Amino acid sequence: MDKKLRLMVVDDNPHARKALSALFSTQGWLEIIGEASDGEDAIEKVGSQAPHMILMDAQMPVMDGLQATRVIKNRWPQIKVIILTLYVDYEAQARQAGADAFLVKGCSMAEMTSAIRSAAGQLVFSGDIQSFQKTPPLPA
Secondary structure (H helix, E strand, O other): OEOOEEEEEEOOOHHHHHHHHHHHHOOOOEEEEEEEOOHHHHHHHHHHHOOOEEEEEOOOOOOOHHHHHHHHHHHOOOOEEEEEEOOHHHHHHHHHHOOOEEEEOOOOHHHHHHHHHHHHHHOEEOOEEEEEOOOOOOOO
16 A cells, blocks of 8 residues: 555646645645646656656647547546646646546645645555555556
């Protein structure tokens, strides 16, 4: 059993990625296991890094977050994806792509933490946020 929720941060802005990673690394129940710069990069890294959850920007070059979410949820449905974007009107598209939660950039830390805890609800083992079921092995 894993002791921490394994989180990957995906954003094309390196400053945003680093800031989110730094912010969430202060949470004792989260482990930042990797970062990606676009959807394609995220898909490539999911197999080796095995996150429980991905915090995904919607608008990125190469492959946007909505396309990447569709691919990830199709290949690895156990991985939770939270779309984090500047665009309030993307929520319906994010849900259609399979996102487990939707957040607007600039929301409070409490809102982000609440969304992560809520999306992680299905991963929680024995109701304790500190103890997560190990993510099943990912297909090659």
